[in-house]
Amino acid sequence: MSDIKIIPLGGVRENGKNMYIVEVDAEIFVLDCGLMYPESELLGIDVVIPDFSYLEANKERVTGVFLTHGHADAIGALPYFLQKFDVPVFGTELTIALAKLAVEENGQVKNFTDFHVIDATTTVGFENADVRFFRTTHTIPDSVGIAIGTKDGNVVYTGDFKFDHSAIPMYQTDLGKITDLGKSKKGVLALLSDSSNAEHAGDTASELKIAEEVLEIFRNTNGRIIAACVASNICRVQQVLDAAHKTHRKVAITGKDLEKVFATALKLNKIILPSDDLIIPVKNIAKYDDEEIVILETGSYGEPIKSLQKMAQGKHRQVNIKEGDLVYITTTPSTAFETTVAKTEDMIYRAGGTVRLINESLSVSGHGSEDDLKLMINLLKPKFFIPIQGEYRMLAAHAKLANEVGIAHKDIFMPGKGDVIEYKAGRMRMAGQVDAGNTMIDGIGIGDIGNIVLRDRKILSEDGIFVAVVTISRKKGTIISGPEITSKGFVYVKESEELIKETTAIVKEVVEENLGRKEFEWSRLKQEIRDSLSRYLFDKTRRRPVILPIIMEGSSRKKG
Incomplete structure (x- = not known):
C-alpha cells in the first residue's frame, strides 16, 4: 500500500489561486499553479499567489507541475514557482502555449524550456504513480482533468469543468474515459472536484444557447457594440467573432492581454476566423459606420471592468464610450465584484451608452451546477470526496451534494489551505497542517508585503500621515531647528493652526526631555514622539494617522 497525502496550498475557502499537491510515498x-486577483482591502497588491515554503522544504521530491487549463487561476503563479523550482511542466497544447507566454514575460525565468505537451491519451510514468488526463468542458479549449494512478486507486482532480452535451468537438468532455476511471479495477480513491458553482440548482446555459443570445443582441443593436470579455475566455471570444460576422460587422481588438491570447489561440487553430477581413486595427474604426463595428475589450490581467470605466470617463487610450454605444458585458462577475460592476454601469449610462449583461436572461458559467457535480461523482464513484475551488459556503454546498448521492459524511473532507489529508493503512484522515498562507505580489516584490505593511496602507488610505521633523545637536543637548509639522490626508494645515501649534509643543517637549537624559536612544525618542502625538491627535480628532518622526542630527556651529 502507498502512503498518500493530499494538501491544498490554495483554491479552498477562496476564489482562485488553485494549487494542490498529491504525495505518493516519496x-x-x-496540480495547477494559479494566482488570485486581490480583494479591495489588499491595497496596492497586484496579485496573490500560493505559499511555496512547504514545497521548498521538500524540493528534491517534486516531480513536476501538471496543469488543467490556461486560465490565470491555474497557470498564473507559474513564473514565480519556476524561480524556485527546476521541474518539468505538463499541459495540453494551448495551456502550455499560454503558460509560455506568462513565463516569457517574467524576466527571471524567460529562458525556462522544460515544457511538455500532453493530450488525453498521454500517460506520464513515475516510480510510485502514473499520471493520466481526460478531456473536460470549460470556457477555454484543451481543458483536462488529471488522474494520478496509485497502488490504492486513482486520485482524480477535475480542474474547472461543466457538462455541456451540445459542446463542439474542441470543448467536449470525454465521458467514456471518466466512466472508465470509475469502473477501473482499483477505482477512484479520492476525488478533488470543482465547487465554484455548487450553489446553483438550475441548469447552466449551454454554449449553443449563449451563442444564440450573443447573436440576438448583435442583430438588435444599431450602434457600436463594445463587448467586454475576459481575455482567456476563448469560447466567448469565438462567439463574439461569429456574431459579428453574421451581422456584417468588423471587430477591433483592444487590450494587450486579449491581443496576445488571441494571437496564440489563432495560431493553434483554437480560434477560427469566420472571414479573413473580419479583424481591423482600432485606428480604422472611424472609417466605418457605428452599426458596422464591434470593439472587443479586455483590461489589465484580463479584467475588462476597469477598462470600461476608463472608456466611460474619456480616459481610454484607444476608445471612449459615446452616445448610442452598447456595452455588452459577456463575463459573469463574481459576487465580490458586483458593486464595482454596478458603479461601472452607472458611469457608462452617464457617458451616453447602454449596458447589457450576458447573465441577465441566462445562467452563464464555465463551472458545473448541482446536476453536473452529482453526475461527476456518480461517474467516478470515489471512496473519499474532497470539494475544492471555492469559498467555504461553496465547498459546504458541494459536500452536501456528495452526501445526497451516497458518500458518507465521514468520507467527505473539507480542508483549509495547508490541511493534510492522509491515506495510510486503508484509512483516510486529517493529519495536521503545513504552512500555506498568501504570498502577495506588488510590482517586482514577491512576498515582501505583509500584514503590517497592508495595515499601514489601510491607515494611510483612511486617516493619512502626520510628519514631525526635528534637527538636534546631541553634543549640546539642544534643538537646532524645528519641530516642523507636515500633514497629508489628515487635516488641512492652514485651517488647523491650533492643532499644529499644540503638536509642535508636544514634540519639542519630548525631544528636550530625551536630550536631557544621560543615555540618549534614537529609537526611544521616536517611539515617545509617536505615542504622545497619537494620544493627542486621537483625543482631538478621533483619527489615527500614520505618525512619522524624522529626527536629524546636525551641527549647531554657525558658518563664518
Missing part, C-alpha cells in the same frame, strides 16, 4: 505531484 514523490510530490503539483
Whole structure:
C-alpha cells in the first residue's frame, strides 16, 4: 500500500489561486499553479499567489507541475514557482502555449524550456504513480482533468469543468474515459472536484444557447457594440467573432492581454476566423459606420471592468464610450465584484451608452451546477470526496451534494489551505497542517508585503500621515531647528493652526526631555514622539494617522 497525502496550498475557502499537491510515498505531484486577483482591502497588491515554503522544504521530491487549463487561476503563479523550482511542466497544447507566454514575460525565468505537451491519451510514468488526463468542458479549449494512478486507486482532480452535451468537438468532455476511471479495477480513491458553482440548482446555459443570445443582441443593436470579455475566455471570444460576422460587422481588438491570447489561440487553430477581413486595427474604426463595428475589450490581467470605466470617463487610450454605444458585458462577475460592476454601469449610462449583461436572461458559467457535480461523482464513484475551488459556503454546498448521492459524511473532507489529508493503512484522515498562507505580489516584490505593511496602507488610505521633523545637536543637548509639522490626508494645515501649534509643543517637549537624559536612544525618542502625538491627535480628532518622526542630527556651529 502507498502512503498518500493530499494538501491544498490554495483554491479552498477562496476564489482562485488553485494549487494542490498529491504525495505518493516519496514523490510530490503539483496540480495547477494559479494566482488570485486581490480583494479591495489588499491595497496596492497586484496579485496573490500560493505559499511555496512547504514545497521548498521538500524540493528534491517534486516531480513536476501538471496543469488543467490556461486560465490565470491555474497557470498564473507559474513564473514565480519556476524561480524556485527546476521541474518539468505538463499541459495540453494551448495551456502550455499560454503558460509560455506568462513565463516569457517574467524576466527571471524567460529562458525556462522544460515544457511538455500532453493530450488525453498521454500517460506520464513515475516510480510510485502514473499520471493520466481526460478531456473536460470549460470556457477555454484543451481543458483536462488529471488522474494520478496509485497502488490504492486513482486520485482524480477535475480542474474547472461543466457538462455541456451540445459542446463542439474542441470543448467536449470525454465521458467514456471518466466512466472508465470509475469502473477501473482499483477505482477512484479520492476525488478533488470543482465547487465554484455548487450553489446553483438550475441548469447552466449551454454554449449553443449563449451563442444564440450573443447573436440576438448583435442583430438588435444599431450602434457600436463594445463587448467586454475576459481575455482567456476563448469560447466567448469565438462567439463574439461569429456574431459579428453574421451581422456584417468588423471587430477591433483592444487590450494587450486579449491581443496576445488571441494571437496564440489563432495560431493553434483554437480560434477560427469566420472571414479573413473580419479583424481591423482600432485606428480604422472611424472609417466605418457605428452599426458596422464591434470593439472587443479586455483590461489589465484580463479584467475588462476597469477598462470600461476608463472608456466611460474619456480616459481610454484607444476608445471612449459615446452616445448610442452598447456595452455588452459577456463575463459573469463574481459576487465580490458586483458593486464595482454596478458603479461601472452607472458611469457608462452617464457617458451616453447602454449596458447589457450576458447573465441577465441566462445562467452563464464555465463551472458545473448541482446536476453536473452529482453526475461527476456518480461517474467516478470515489471512496473519499474532497470539494475544492471555492469559498467555504461553496465547498459546504458541494459536500452536501456528495452526501445526497451516497458518500458518507465521514468520507467527505473539507480542508483549509495547508490541511493534510492522509491515506495510510486503508484509512483516510486529517493529519495536521503545513504552512500555506498568501504570498502577495506588488510590482517586482514577491512576498515582501505583509500584514503590517497592508495595515499601514489601510491607515494611510483612511486617516493619512502626520510628519514631525526635528534637527538636534546631541553634543549640546539642544534643538537646532524645528519641530516642523507636515500633514497629508489628515487635516488641512492652514485651517488647523491650533492643532499644529499644540503638536509642535508636544514634540519639542519630548525631544528636550530625551536630550536631557544621560543615555540618549534614537529609537526611544521616536517611539515617545509617536505615542504622545497619537494620544493627542486621537483625543482631538478621533483619527489615527500614520505618525512619522524624522529626527536629524546636525551641527549647531554657525558658518563664518
